[in-house]
Amino acid sequence: MTTQLQNDFSTMKPNRPWRPTPRKMAEDFLVIAIAAVLSPVIVQFTGLAGISGNVLTFFVLSLVGSIGISYSRQGRKAVGNAVATSLIYSSFALVMLPLASILYTVISRGYQSLRINTFTQDMSLTQPEAAFDQGGALHAILGTLILVAIASAISVPLGILTGLYLTEIKGRAENLIRFLVQAMSGVPSIVAGLFIYSVIIIGSGGHYSGFAGALALSILMLPTVARTAEEVLKLIPNDLREAGVALGATQWRTVVMVVVPAARSGIITAIILGVARVAGETAPLLLTILGNNTTHFNPFDAPMSALPLYTFNLFRTGLNTAISRAWTGALVLMFIVLVLFIFARLGSGKKK
Amino acid sequence: MPDLSALPETLPERRELTTVPRFSDKVFRGVVTAGGFVALIVLGLIAVFLATRSFDVFRMFKLGFVTGFNWDSGDPDNGITPILGIGSMLIGTLVVSFVGLFFALPIAVGTALYLTYYAPYWLKKPMTILVDLMAAIPSVIYGLWGFFILMPHAIYWAKLINKYLGWFPTFSVPLPIFERSPFIAGLVLSVMIIPIITAVSREVFSQVPLDRIQAAYALGATKWSMIKTVVLPFGSSGIAGGAMLGLGRAMGETVAVYLVLNLYFLPNFHVLFSAGGSVASMIVTKFGEAGSLELKGLMAAGLVLFIVTLVVNYLSNLIVRRASRTGR
Known part of the structure; x- marks a missing residue:
């Protein structure tokens, strides 16, 4: 039954x-x-x-x-x-x-207006009205790469240190720092640009440079890196830290040889998210690197260009051909940002 | 059994047990702490430098800088004294941000509800990534899209609203010009802040205790009445915090608003009319041709914007933190 x-x-x-x-x-x-x-x-x-x-x-x-x-x-x-x-x-x-x-x-x-020469030529010898097989965004692409590299070199170590302070040291100022990092992530990009302008550009007598732009970007990048780094460092189990200390390691050896390597992929995600955040910023660059039509490698001596600025300035000319070039700049920029973003997501998705 | 009486000649030295950090640890802690204080230093420097550079402006115009509506760099040759005031721009910033929030808030909450409770399981993750991806799109692209694609549609909607709701003062227009209005700028801003509000709301909705949801269903609730009685009360302060966060972002937005808003130095509450203000966009607009006094005025405008966004962000963090602590 x-x-x-x-x-x-x-x-x-x-x-x-x-x-x-x-x-x-x-x-x-x-x-x-x-x-x-x-x-x-x-x-x-x-x-x-x-x-x-x-x-x-x-x-x-x-x-x-x-x-x-x-x-x-x-x-x-x-x-x-x-x-x-x-x-x-x-x-x-x-x-x-x-x-x-x-x-x-x-x-x-x-x-x-996307052609091969978008990636191989700059606008130094080309009017915006010229045919699309002349001129390109090489200077802007290189400019964005240089700016982002310098900004990362400044804000990645500082951001990771901030993350470490919040998770490893847990000093008396922990809550204050956490609040300030949040506040910093809300600073409007134009204010970061104005700040760098008032310090660096006015300080050096009206001398626009790529380095100033990179400094402005690093102000915007730091909180993103710090907050994401804090999130991933928090996920590292305390057992690992205790095991490190129990083996006789000092705190700094535990952090450098155990905690940070364990959080490596998450920290890379933090860096990528920071880069994606600042690669598309336009407003601070308007006040700090000014824009330029020639390919320029030295970030310290003259105005530079970057993809968002290239797009923005070409749009402002109002010419149809220039606007078409602006859309191409936007396409390259969006491609870079989205690829970075998707990499960051894939990296963080695998771990969970 | 070992012979305990046969002790070695020299005892090994007793291990030092101490909680005092070694020298290397002191250096490490010092370096990390110094790194942690960068945020404080940077924020302090921003406030100090903008304040010192704009000191002259505040001394000249006093509170009139914030309340005055006129921006005239003056002409010393013809005896026109300069007058700088960002009152109209501040009002414009508020108008544009609130238009953006008005559209963004219900849509973002609806999207968060969809992603948490309605979407099929396999669709949740990719759609969440797509919505997050909207936050990563550069603002200059939002501006271009708003100008070329959204504007024609938005003008159509503006005309429609004006036709049927024109008797209401806010929706009337002094002249039938609908291009580059606060309404359009607000729409672009709403698209930009929707992913932020959605992310915060989604975070809160995912923390709703499962037993309360099941209790509501067990009492015979439909999905909507479950959301109305359990999810929304639980997540209300999280939603409010997310909205404030979006508001702060909208107030500081520069390039996208610059491209789709016609700046006008008088307070304008006709949201459909082609005249508006935004402190951040004004800084970009005036920056190119600014003289030395005007430049100081722009620094002062930046300082005001900095303080306003700090306050808004502070409030939003307060609300979100309280929401995540008590879950109410």
Whole structure:
């Protein structure tokens, strides 16, 4: 008897009552289809127009449809649930819409003037109006690389030290420092630019340089590196620290030879996130490196260019060809930032 | 059994047991502590330098610098005295940021709810990464997109709002010019701060105790009534903190706003009209042709912006920290 029952249970097909039945799915699909067909008709007969009008009518119609269908299925209480569900789904769609639009626009428009010479030539001998197979963004790409390298050289060690202070030393000022790092991450980029301008550029008599720009970027990069480094150092189990000390190591040997190597991939993530944060900054560079059309390697003696600044300045000229070049600059910049970001995410994802 | 009586001639020296750090540790702790105080030093230097460079401006215009609406660098040859005031820009910053927050807050909370409770399991991770990725897109790209792609759509919406809600003072326009309005700048800002608010809200929503959620379901709640009675009350202060964080970010945004906002030195509350203000964008706009006094004025504007964002960030951190400590 019991064995038979067990057999019955084991061969029973699980019917998942929460799953939508084909009938329900058909009804949902019908509502959306009717809304999609009706909305252009309504747009024709009312003052609404364009894509935006169509989207709005479609949204209202499908909302009304889902209210009606949920009322007929489960009564009044289900209506609130249906409305909330539609609103939550559409708010997510509303976030994806601009993201998709931005990615599409940057790629499609940036592609138009993307040539090999974008990476091999600078704008020193080329007017923005020239054909797209002349001139390029080499100076800006190199400038961004140099600026980011210097900014990292300054803020990565300091950021890691700050992270270590918050997790290893835990001194009396721990809470104060944590608060200040948070406050620093909220400093507007233009303020960082103004600060460097008032110290370095005015201090040296109006002498714009790539180094000043890198200093401004390092102010913005430091809190990102410090906060991420603190997060990953916190994840290192205390057992490792205790094991190090129990083996007779001093604290600094424990930190340098056990804790930091254990957190290595997380610290690399912190660096990448910091780089991605500052590679796209425009405002501080406007006040510190000024912009330039020639390829320039020395960061200490003259104005430089960087990809965001190149994009911004070309846009400001207002010429169609220049704006097309600006989109190409934006494409290269976005490619760099997104690749860095995805690397950072993959690195942090593997560990968890 | 070992012979205990046969002790060695010389006993090994007793190991020194001490909690006093070695010399190397003292150096290490000193270096790390010094590194930890960099944030303090940098923030202090920013405040000190901007304050000293803008001291003259504050002495000349006193509080009028913050409350005055006019920005005129003056013309000594024709006897026009300079007058610098960022009141209209401050008001403009608030207007633009609040328009941004108005759109961003409900959408961001909805997205966080979607990612935590509605999205299918396999979709959660990639979609979370995509939303986070929006925070990494450079602001100059947001500005370009806002100018070329969003503006035509936004003008259409602005006209529609003006047509049907124009009787309300904020939505009326003195002239039918809808380009580069605070409304459009606010829309661009809302797209930029949505990932920030979403990230903070998602963090709080994921901490909602599972037993409360299950209790709500056991009492017969629908998904929405569970969210309304359990998740939102639990996460409310986290959402508020995230909103403040987004507000701070929106106030300091420079380039994107510069590209889509028409700066105008009078306070304008007609959000659909092509005139607005933003302290950060004003600094970029005026920087190129600024004389020495005007430059000091820009430093002063930067100092005001610095203080305002510090206060907003401080409040947001306070709220978020309290939220994560008590879970309420």
